[in-house]
Amino acid sequence: MMGSGSPIFSLSCVQVLAEDGEVHVSLCNGQGGTPADQPKREWHNSWQVVAMAAEAHLILSDIRPFESEKYQNYKCTGYRSQDKGFHLENALVHVFTRSSPYRSAQVRTVEEIVAGERTQYNIPAELSDYISRDFLSSGSVHPVMLVQEFLLAGLAETWSVSMKTETLPFLLTAKQLQKCCCEADSTCCYWIQLLQKDQTSTDKLRAQLDSQRLTDSVCVTSYKADTNRSKRAEFVRPACSVDVDPDGENGLFVLRPSLFPQLEELLTKERKEMTGREAEGSQKVEVEGKVKEEASGSCNGCTSLLCGISGLVFRNTAISPWAPPAFHEMLLTGVFPSDSEPIRLLGQRLETLLAPFGASLVTGQEGVCLMAQPMGMIGKLFTGNSSHNLSHVSVSVSLNLDLLAVLLFSLPDWRLLWSHDPRFLKQFACHPSPGKPLQLFSLHPEQFTFDISFWTGPTWEDRRFHAVVREASHGTVKQVKLIDTFSHPDLSQTSYCYRLTYHSHTHALSHTQALQLHKQLESLLASRLEVTIR
Numbered sequence: 250m251m252g253s254g255s256p257i258f259s260l261s262c263v264q265v266l267a268e269d270g271e272v273h274v275s276l277c278n279g280q281g282g283t284p285a286d287q288p289k290r291e292w293h294n295s296w297q298v299v300a301m302a303a304e305a306h307l308i309l310s311d312i313r314p315f316e317s318e319k320y321q322n323y324k325c326t327g328y329r330s331q332d333k334g335f336h337l338e339n340a341l342v343h344v345f346t347r348s349s350p351y352r353s354a355q356v357r358t359v360e361e362i363v364a365g366e367r368t369q370y371n372i373p374a375e376l377s378d379y380i381s382r383d384f385l386s387s388g389s390v391h392p393v394m395l396v397q398e399f400l401l402a403g404l405a406e407t408w409s410v411s412m413k414t415e416t417l418p419f420l421l422t423a424k425q426l427q428k429c430c431c432e433a434d435s436t437c438c439y440w441i442q443l444l445q446k447d448q449t450s451t452d453k454l455r456a457q458l459d460s461q462r463l464t465d466s467v468c469v470t471s472y473k474a475d476t477n478r479s480k481r482a483e484f485v486r487p488a489c490s491v492d493v494d495p496d497g498e499n500g501l502f503v504l505r506p507s508l509f510p511q512l513e514e515l516l517t518k519e520r521k522e523m524t525g526r527e528a529e530g531s532q533k534v535e536v537e538g539k540v541k542e543e544a545s546g547s548c549n550g551c552t553s554l555l556c557g558i559s560g561l562v563f564r565n566t567a568i569s570p571w572a573p574p575a576f577h578e579m580l581l582t583g584v585f586p587s588d589s590e591p592i593r594l595l596g597q598r599l600e601t602l603l604a605p606f607g608a609s610l611v612t613g614q615e616g617v618c619l620m621a622q623p624m625g626m627i628g629k630l631f632t633g634n635s636s637h638n639l640s641h642v643s644v645s646v647s648l649n650l651d652l653l654a655v656l657l658f659s660l661p662d663w664r665l666l667w668s669h670d671p672r673f674l675k676q677f678a679c680h681p682s683p684g685k686p687l688q689l690f691s692l693h694p695e696q697f698t699f700d701i702s703f704w705t706g707p708t709w710e711d712r713r714f715h716a717v718v719r720e721a722s723h724g725t726v727k728q729v730k731l732i733d734t735f736s737h738p739d740l741s742q743t744s745y746c747y748r749l750t751y752h753s754h755t756h757a758l759s760h761t762q763a764l765q766l767h768k769q770l771e772s773l774l775a776s777r778l779e780v781t782i783r
Contacts, residue, residue, distance in 0.1 A: 259305035263347070271344050272307060274298060275315045278339035283693045285312045285341060298343050300695050303759035307345040308691040310672075315340035348691070348757035349670045352378060354720045358444070361418035363502070368420060369444045370502065375719035376439070376563065378667060379575035385559055390677045392654040393577050393666060397559055399657070399683050400579065400648065403602040404555065407594075408583065413558045417511050423501035425510045436712075439504040439565050504563040507647065508580045512558045516582070557581040559650065568715050568729045571624040573663050576651040584641045591644045592617060592630050599628065599646065606656050606684065619648070624663075627652045657683035661754055664724060665689075668755040689754065696752035697763040700732070701771065703780040704742045717777055718749065721770035725753045725763070744783065 262272045279286045282295030299309050317323050317337055325337070354374040361368055372380055384391040401410050420441060505511070559579040566572045585591035596617055600610040608621040619628035628648040655663050658681075665673065665687075672690040711731075718726050726749050733746040749770075751763040771782050 256304035702746035
């Protein structure tokens with residue numbers, strides 16, 4: 250069928266379109282306004298089909314050659330009622346389908362056992378869609394899981410690998426962060442204030458969490474604000490230092506920026522349990538007048554064993570194309586003889602696995618890192634002293650599974666990994682090998698740029714601004730740039746001007762929708778951060 254360059258056509262189609270239906274628009278070469286047109290016309294001289302369809306919440310899902318012989322009833326009626334036919338050479342059929350709806354961000358209440366105590370707290374609204382997605386659950390075919398399986402299989406060719414399966418809380422105490430994760434940047438953490446802490450109900454909650462078998466040991470419920478709760482639900486602390494006394498009456502808590510503290514605690518607990526079992530049941534054998542004690546090595550003490558854990562971690566970072574606020578980390582650690590150069594061996598093995606996808610091992614100021622373009626750092630290796638064997642060294646590697654999935658499956662954007670559209674996961678049902686590019690279900694989405702400027706008081710927290718942008722835009726803002734600042738000499742006020750780029754590979758995003766989201770952002774900034782929009 251022939252289409253129209255007006256949104257009225259698309260709006261009419263969706264009124265009769267089935268949920269899984271398709272709208273086919275056949276256009277002469279150059280008319281569509283997409284990169285598939287060769288040569289591509291100037292934007293204003295095309296039908297702008299993607300933009301017009303987005304006004305009706307339709308996405309471009311396929312482009313294929315127009316073959317008139319397949320359309321038995323097709324008849325070329327001429328150009329504007331003239332005796333002049335259309336140019337069918339290189340004509341294209343544009344296939345549009347319904348977009349999945351946007352999901353509203355909401356504060357979510359989480360209950361966990363942290364440091365032996367029952368705790369309740371709020372997950373920030375901009376992180377609500379990252380919770381309880383079960384990408385790493387048993388039987389998952391999500392690309393994040395496929396990447397983990399690929400890496401573990403490759404490492405298992407050289408070392409034995411044991412992955413821990415314990416469910417762990419999202420929340421860490423500041424003391425845990427300070428003790429075990431000294432490399433974590435406290436200014437990039439989500440600081441949390443508890444709503445409830447109750448030592449008397451830990452057994453009941455633990456049984457409830459185990460029975461629900463929730464990933465990362467969380468019990469999540471929707472949070473409906475009421476007057477009393479909202480007064481005590483200041484869930485995001487401003488960036489602060491972990492120098493604050495972690496043993497204070499209320500203490501400080503943080504959404505885990507790394508799995509390192511929890512893995513260290515698991516291994517320490519395992520070593521203590523094994524030492525206790527050896528003390529109780531070890532058999533002492535007399536050999537040539539000496540006592541030889543039979544003992545089995547612990548997970549973290551075996552020189553051919555890597556112990557690991559994977560799960561969701563959180564970083565309160567500025568919005569950028571390659572800096573997700575939540576991602577899946579895989580952390581592996583092992584103890585090796587110091588003279589065996591373990592960090593070099595582990596790094597080289599990872600580089601061998603990932604080099605075909607453009608990754609390389611780089612040694613710089615940040616240490617030994619795995620790098621790839623355009624995302625930058627996708628992993629890091631670091632060493633530490635082995636507390637139980639001075640002739641050995643502890644080696645750990647942290648890998649960003651989300652960015653690795655983007656790299657290995659040639660995804661254009663990490664936000665695709667979090668899509669609720671079933672067409673995304675459907676492509677991974679047959680466990681494709683890494684290196685097979687994904688067939689996108691939304692082709693050539695338009696992007697829109699808007700500026701926003703406002704007056705603030707004498708202090709300004711940039712990360713709080715980025716958090717509000719994530720929440721108001723439903724994650725459609727892929728980049729934020731500060732383009733201008735001005736401090737008023739008399740009023741103790743500063744004006745900031747940011748440039749926001751709206752772009753989505755997962756939803757239909759029209760100019761009207763983007764502008765509406767931008768207006769919502771202005772309102773939310775005025776109420777949440779008390780700024781004056783200019």
